Amino acid sequence: xxxxxxxxxxxxxxxxxxxxxxxxxxxxxxxxxxxxxxxxxxxxxxxxxxxxxxxxxxxxxxxxxxxxxxxxxxxxxxxxxxxxxxxxxxxxxxxxxxxxxxxxxxxxxxxx
Numbered sequence: 001x002x003x004x005x006x007x008x009x010x011x012x013x014x015x016x017x018x019x020x021x022x023x024x025x026x027x028x029x030x031x032x033x034x035x036x037x038x039x040x041x042x043x044x045x046x047x048x049x050x051x052x053x054x055x056x057x058x059x060x061x062x063x064x065x066x067x068x069x070x071x072x073x074x075x076x077x078x079x080x081x082x083x084x085x086x087x088x089x090x091x092x093x094x095x096x097x098x099x100x101x102x103x104x105x106x107x108x109x110x111x112x
């Protein structure tokens with residue numbers, strides 16, 4: 001089914017009301033030769049976050065990790081292992097799925 005731009009715009013106006021900060025993970029060496037993951041701010045985007053229905057989501061997509069949330073958005077510049085911050089909490093992107101008129105970004109907890 002082809003979803004028109006006016007419908008996509010209506011979804012965006014109504015549902016994509018939360019702002020997320022996206023970080024890329026950069027590996028940097030220190031003076032002693034050890035490497036550390038550093039988060040580089042890659043900008044913000046709008047979407048909607050969900051914390052319910054995660055068990056079904058895990059089963060549907062065959063996830064081997066425990067999802068803690070997912071985001072629906074029309075933002076396309078998301079990569080696996082990016083870190084998303086919302087409301088003071090950081091999440092790791094484990095899967096990005098094109099879904100109807102938007103993207104489904106599946107998240108786990110981010111541990112530094």
